[in-house]
Amino acid sequence: MDTILSKLEAKTGLWVLEACVWLAIIQFAVWGVALPLAGIVRADQPSSENGWFVSGPEEALRFELTPEGVREVLGPEAQLPESGQVVLDGVTLTPAVTAEVAFARPGWADFLATTGSSLAIGITGAGVAFLVLLVVRSVRTGSPFSSRNVRLLYWAGVATMIGGTVNLAVTAVGSFAAAARPAVEELVYPSALLNFGFVAIGAVFIVVAEVFRRGLALLRETEGLV
Secondary structure: OHHHHHHHHHHHHHHHHHHHHHHHHHHHHHHHHHHHHHHHHHOOOOOOOOOOOOOOHHHOEEEEEOHHHHHHHHOOOOOOOOOOOEEEOOEEEOOOOEEEEOOOOOOHHHHHHHHHHHHHHHHHHHHHHHHHHHHHHHHHOOOOOOHHHHHHHHHHHHHHHHHHHHHHHHHHHHHHHHHOOOOOOOOEEOOOOOOOHHHHHHHHHHHHHHHHHHHHHHHHHHHHHO
16 A cells, blocks of 8 residues: 555656646746747837836846946936945945946847847757656656666756857857947946856756666666576
């Protein structure tokens, strides 16, 4: 009786896990691919938080203005605090003035800067989640240790690392290229956010793939002894 209950609980857990992976695929496909593509038509407008869908940070390009840029945009009398900082009860606050960029005629650099990151994450996330779904489904049907699952997990790890690298590249190239326009190059400090968390996630997939590979090898050795 306990064995039957344990198997039933395991099956239920795998069904729930499969449903969660499906939800992840839908989220990546909708919020990471469909909505950013739909937002391209709004690339020449400032982002707005009005309405049911709130524009994501990738849909608008924001730069920190230089002091010279602040005076040029806001007037010759505009000044940041002399020290550049405010200290309150042992906490140092550094004010930052940012500018949101709207492109009248979006080009490839503007596309990369505002939408490329969302697309890279969305496509990679949906693809990796689909590979995981195939693995979960095979585990649910009772065949976890197979050469197919080993390949799927390796592909998931490689795809994660490639997608993360593409995300960093398109964001950096787009941001710096957009900031190099003559109209804004003297006003802003272009920057790129370096986030290498995808390397750890990809490594986890590859390690799990290696575990599956060794489990498959052990299973074959056991079958050979029978």
